[in-house]
Amino acid sequence: MSPAAASSTIRVTLPDGSVKEFGGPVTAYQVAESIGSRLARAAVGAKIDGQLADLSSPIERDCSLSIVTPERKAHGSESRATMEPDPDALYLLRHSAAHVMAEAIQRVVPGAQLVYGPPLETGFYYDIRFPDDRPLKEGDFEAIEAEVGKIVKEDRRFTRYELGVEEGMKKLRAEGSKYKVDNAERAIAASGGSETHGSESRATVKLSWYATGEPGTHWEDLCRGPHVPSTGRIGAVKVMSLASSYWHGDETSDRLTRVYGTAFFSKKDLDEHLDRLEQAKARDHRVLGKHLRLFHIDEMVGQGLVLWTPNGSVVRKELQNFISEELKKQGYTEVFTPNIGRLELFRTSGHFPYYADSQYPPVIERESLAALASEGCSCAQLSNKLSTGDIDGYLLKPMNCPFHIKIFDSQPHSYRDMPVRLAEFGTVYRWEQSGELNGMTRVRGFTQDDAHLFCTPEQVQAELLGCLSLVKIIFATLGMEDYRVRVGLRDPDSSKYVGDPANWDKAEEACRQAAKTLGVPFKEEPGEAAFYGPKIDFVVKDVIGREWQLGTVQVDYNLPERFDLSYIGPDNKPHRPVMIHRAPFGSMERFCGVLIEHFAGAFPTWLAPEQVRVLPISEKTNEYAARVVAELKAAGVRATLDDGNERVQAKIKHAADMKIPYMAVVGPRDAENGAVSVRARGVQHDLGAMALGGFVAGVRQEAAARLAWGEPGTVTAAMQVG
């Protein structure tokens, strides 16, 4: 169709495939009205040719259009009319709420300069530069929310207007906010024009503003949009928290205050959201770790250094046993190496001094230290001497690989011995920034379920697959399905990577191929590689949505080079092996932390620190209860006795609080029959009596088979069916 012909009739295709014709330009709102007045009232925006837009957007040519309303039909339930929040609607809402919050903040703190305020998955934020003598405090939230309430109540229209580049930039410069000038420049650059290279496109590029009300009268902000029609559509806004951020994420640039908020169409939705956050907190591994006595971090021991208490140690040990069994099947051999090593080792590997900032400072020999002190050596000189090798010292190991390399290199290898697979639960230490530490998920000392595979170039692909299958076995056994796979490649613009680009290409291709055969979707991410090679990472989310890298598999052509490793090939000549680094759990600390949240502390029987608690009804059956416990223990079941001076009801409550899989209630009736009355975690009633021998065998088998909680074959499942 020619543009000329299009000028009269406009055809709008709706989501159901029907077509509406209009005699001339219309707005999205008018289209909605033509469909139905209820729809028009509910509408908060439109999607025009897949692009989210204002309801007031003019439609001047044929297009497809859908009206965005707060709720939409839930996926996969064609027949029933269940509704769920529409993500596009929430996007519009939160983007709009960010504007309203910013206006409110500027009322509360005059002189606050706005920088950038995008919507997020669960809310929005606005980066703001506050006057140095008037930082924003949490105590200001109430006043801000009150102002937000007023603006919402006034129900002012979001009014868009556009200016050409010249005029727009003039306006922004006159207003004197370098942040908004910068935003505009970026917007212009992104849309093809640029201030410095004036071009044809630049003349057509427009900058847009949104006034909350009348331009010139009411508050306004440079913004691409789109927004909901008016502030009255914003149901409930809450200012959530404050954080510091950097302009453009650059730590040498201006420090800004990031104000987080969230918004929903109704107060009820907001309350539900806050409720969900509250529930998430209850399964936070730091909360559960304390409550279930799984681990302890002590100020006197040091930041980020985890003390594994007896309960947590059981979980860890079971996981280690599990993986050790898998390693045996896959032909690994286990090794042990020390926690420190000479600087020379890490100079060769490249970890020192390039990563000196993220390591604990070196340990220096007594004599060297005394000599340097008597010379009056400064810190800077000392640091210099350590890097150059003028003096030697030891480093708490940041990685296990150099040690495994020296084990490999301690004897000659033939291609016939390859691959050599060395595994170790190796503890490493890294100086993470204090603000980064987080429970067990980000720590300064942690144990990797590490292994290094030394193989021939031909073996790389097969070994990579072996590693990936190991990760899959682990995730499947633990029922962890909610993870994503990331192939970390090098960032072409960065200089932090070491080694030959040709080898990098080979390694990246090998990872890509291996990831493809994994059978799960993956994403390639440049810049996420290790400094020595590309990697395949398994990333999971914690209860509050933060992502953590767990399992990792990395290809490395670099370290074999640095350590001049070789094996003798079929041609009787030395060849360079390739290394694969892999840690399917990542680290025991992080993995257990994530696992605690995954299970909300309710571990499957094989992992549970306490598997069975025996609860005598009264003192009269204490003796029988003790025999039950002894029998369970003899069978290798982790069982305890609660012979406290309480009623069973209280004992049940306490056992449930500790999320113990099974309770064995025993009274005179059970004692007489040699039975136990079984109660399973999460089941609100007694499952009935069971012969003691059968119960012991059942729990033992359930644990030995590493069954998931309640799956066929467990005691719970058997008793509920029978």
Place this chain on the structure above:
RNA sequence: GCCGCUGUAGCUCAGUGGUAGAGCGCACCCUUGGUAAGGGUGAGGUCGUGGGUUCAAUCCCCACUAGCGGCUCCA
């Protein structure tokens, strides 16, 4: 490291310019009770650390320290 918030009994948390309180837990006593908290009594705190203001500081101010939420970083 940066910004904000927080630090009071083993745990969760109230509270106050005149050296502290609850619930749970713990100890002891009564109770011997068949499936999600029986009753009583009691012990337990240099109010994160160090300075300052004050007649007087757990409370106000400053610094430090640790935790939390983010930012940056993450071999």
